[in-house]
Amino acid sequence: MTPTPERSDFIRDIVAADLREGRIDTVVTRFPPEPNGYLHIGHAKSICLNFGIATEFGGRCHLRFDDTNPVKEEQEYLDSIMADVRWLGFDWGEHLYHASDYFEQLYEWAVHLIEAGKAYVDDLSAEEIREHRGTLTEPGTPSPWRDRSVEENLDLFARMRAGEFPNGSRVLRAKIDMASPNINFRDPVMYRILHADHPRTGDAWCIYPSYDFAHGQSDAIEGITHSICTLEFQDHRPLYDWFIANLPVPSQPHQYEFARLNLTHTVLSKRVLLKLVKEGFVRGWDDPRMPTLSGIRRRGFPAEGLRDFAAMIGVARADSVVEIEMLEHAVRDVLNRTTLRRMAVLDPIKLVIENYPEGVTEELEVPNSPEDPDAGSRMVPFSRDLWIERDDFMEDPPKKFFRLAPGREVRLRSAYFVTCTDVIKDAEGRVVELRCTYDPESRGGSAPDGRKVKATLHWVSAAHAVDAEVRLYDHLFADPFPGSDGRDLLDDLNPDSEVILQGAKLEPALADTPAGETVQFERLGYFCPDPDSTPTAPVFNRTLTLKDTWARLQAKGA
């Protein structure tokens, strides 16, 4: 499936109308992450929206770090965010900015508001401010410091900047309306004292602007036309507009809100993700089970799949939870057409072809991709002793199982038809080896007499197999709605989200799979080398399984 290129949503409709009706000449958007964590798939939705609109309408999209809280922000996050946006396939060109680039301008505008009698320094403590704020149903009460003179406010604010006061001792507040039904208007904090080093400005500042005072003004400075954010900022829009209206800003940006992404079987909360990392429930921010872009990349998901997914889910204002199957579909769709096919046996059982000459190896030509003839083919060694998948044999098969069984003939992919003639078991009765005969006439995988077989099995020549570790990944959370109904999030963690297999058997060509490339292990799924992989000890991650009708039938029967 190819997503419709000209998709439309309410934001694109607004942009199109603004362009058409001449309210703007060029659309300018921005992706404004706070560098306090790694980007996740929810951010990908926003990135695709903002950068997508810019390219579709011939405008531009800025990458701007909302770095106004030095106590939470780190250079590591700045770096990972830039790498992730690039990986996703977007380019901000020259337009890399930081809210911290505007600290001086923001300070001047704060002074402007003080001079206009629209901001004041408050000496109340954080707790007192909260008490004065009122409640959802009761108006707040003015701070006793609300009516200080402009001169005193100017003096105090300058001394706040100069570092004369300790953290938390004073704040600068906008003077709006303590009785407003919109709590954001009850004299919101514009600046707080934070004696902390900033990743970019170092110790140049000890007062930092709040989100509300920094964001809209940063948009105005950059000439952002459409400032797109998530629903929880709706209540802030009147305040956003208030600052723009009361300051001599160079442009008039507007804010629009859309519903953030929620996904079943996953959690998209920086707080929770940080906890999973810090407390060792995963291998790190880039654990293949994490919904972070770095985790998704390590898992082997292609960026194109994420972009297709973003296009598929659309953009709207209704809270929603997207089934993870939709993401998996988008990823499989890309992988199916782009990936090379290889053979690997995850849970091997020996198959010996009794009538095949001992000590002989022949090279069989196997196509690299049925979806792409241009992908060519490769030579794969074949011999008397092979590994096949344990699940591909049943001694006493049910009606619908049509793989190998005693007396049954099946095809070994691109090789020969083989018929199981004997089953060898160990002392405990466990099947340890299958004896077969092959039909030399069926070389390549089809019989000259035209007879058919119901199954095609993948295989690896035992003498040529490369041993590997394979890590099977599944949803990090077993429940579709982690932590719902009051459960502890951690209780919903899927105990089988990572299953590590040792001694998987790979066909030789797999040993040179480059890092970052995802391949298909035929009939099993998509896999990619993990960064832990070495030439002598390959490690593959399972990106996704293939859709599995047989597994579904079994599940239904059970």
Add this chain to the structure above:
RNA sequence: UGGGGCGUCGCCAAGCGGUAAGGCAUCGGCCUUUGGAGCCGACAUUCGUAGGUUCGAAUCCUACCGCCCCAGCCA
């Protein structure tokens, strides 16, 4: 009991007064040297509920119900 939003198929989502797109999932069938892929078909007489306006309503009006967000010196 304040304010701001949202309610169209199991999930996402078009629709903007003219008689319910599409995708995911699911279920059939065909095809197949991956039980993959592909192809074909099925899948909302109904749009949170109840009234009203209209020749005609998911779209307009009224009331009600349900869900989400807001009381950080986080963003």
